[in-house]
Amino acid sequence: MSENIIELKGLTKRYGYGDTESFALKDFDLTIKRGEFIMVMGPSGCGKTTLLDIIGLLDRATSGEYYLNGEDVASISAGRQARLRAKKIGFVFQNFNLIEDLPIIENVALPLVYTGYSKTARLKNASNALRRFHLNEREYYLPYQLSGGQQQRVAIARAIVGDPEIILADEPTGNLDSRASHIVMEELKNIHEEGNTIIMVTHNPALTVYATRVINMLDGQIDTDVKTVSDANLPQPISVKIKKKGKAKPEFVEIPSDDQDQSDSQDRKKRKKTRRKH
């Protein structure tokens, strides 16, 4: 019941020519279903980050095919790639990558700038996202005034504020102590349980307990690929629709589906509300 959200076929990324030629990805095939939480592991230089960049439309493969939601995006224009990035993809980086000069609420609102939301709608959505991570009292702090764990939660808020389908995380806990790591991973887990697809690169084998699928890479190719949750049991998204401009309040819209799914999603809604009350 879960459709393929990402399909990579024969993806190759080559750096250099002739003697200096090296492959970050070599003839790489991967199919990712909606609702998967994938951990990509492997030694340094095995192509993990390159894979993430290509999936995130920041980089282009030298050759091969890439289908996002069934649409061929390997050779679309840079402008269309940017638009897809804004709407469908959220990035989380190891070093948080927040803009130092902007208060965190504006950092969170950043992706909405490029999808045509009014200023009030942007700030309301950003405020809601921050509340979710219990940072709503620090909206106008600057990034340096927050701890690493808090900064990373801001970065995650920024990644989900535009309601993307895929979240790409490049070692999100790499710069955090174990306590902060734990909090960040719990947040990512919650996001995943709401039906988001997450692809995360990590060096830490202990974190694989959160994943539904663990991929080990070696020299630009898949070494091992283990699924811990069957495709049928993957969480499916409840669609959150935010009205553009004017009324900015996010609304939950029921998607027409079978009864069981609906009750399921209502359940989740309740859970979310109770969490907010805390």
Place this chain on the structure above:
Amino acid sequence: MAMLLRTHYKLAKTAIKENRTRSFLTCLGIAIGVASIILILSLMGSISNLVRSEIGELGSDLIVVRPSSTKDSLTNIVEELTSANSFQKSNLSIHDVEAISALENVTAASPIAVSTNTVSSEKNNFDSVPILGTNTDFIKIEPLALRFGAFLTDKNEEKSVVLGHTLSLALFNTVNSTVGKTVTIMGEKFMVVGVLDEIDKSINLDNVDFDNALIMDIKSLDQVTGSTQIQQINVKAKNTDSLAKISEEINAALINQKLGDKNFSVAYGDQITHPASSLFTVVSGMLTLVAGISLVVGGIGVMNIMLVSVAERNQEIGIRKAVGASSRNILMQFLFEALILSVLGGIFGLALGYILAFLLSIITPFAPYISWEIFAITLLTTVAVGIIFGIYPALKAASKNPIDSLKHYR
């Protein structure tokens, strides 16, 4: 799109505020360029205003005949300036004045011929005094008030002079008892028959500083100096309605008089306000050019600071691109910043220029000249400067690869 533009504007405002000192210094570069242009435009405007107001005072029945055809092109002006003596070429003569006077619709016609010479009294002796050679009709056209005595008349025109207020003070240390005394020019003695009232208007239609001038009959002047060049003939028309027709008549009369030589121009109304001196045109043109150069230097300052800004905000560009900004978004963001710097500088410059123009007006007769054209020129120039010098840094920012930009920060 409009919303995105507003966002870019706000972003730019924030970025400029972040780097207050730097932005201020950059703006100052533009401001100095704009201020000097404003100052020059204001000065030019106020000078033609002075001439225009004088023509207003003289009445609307004035027609001016000038030697050589209208100096409309720069080449003509430069040619005229580079020739040994700009009045040497004058081909107007006293006979032309007489021909014009003889016309039915003309009330008065007076030549204006200025030369400089040494003038001495028993006590004092002055070099380079402007001597205006004209005829008795002059007072009918230029309403100059006399402090003492009378203007030149048909009876006394030979061997008589009228002194300007300041010149009288300089020669005789008085204005009260000057009439009746004699002055010597090139060994010839002349009697002072009148002293002008103080005028204090050095810019006028005739290009004569009357306070310092000596006025005498043009024929006497011709005898004393050997050669006079008539630089213009002022003509008073009988009625104001048909200036065009009368100037046609003057034109025809002159062509007839000069046997077909058409090397002169007849102007009336607004045409007269064209700067009387070609030197003025050239100097103000040169000044504008210099001011333009300082504006270019200011523009380079903008470009420099934008390049620094782009380099500094490498990470920000990478982040923005990662969250969905297209190259065009980034381009607009940085272009807007350059534009705002430049236009802000323009506004500073406008204020600064007018402050300087005002200060200048305290010590000179040039009142600050304000017009919407000056505002429009300022705005357009600064927008153009912002775009020209902002586009390269903006392109550079837009073409940055987000992966490279974020590499150091991952």
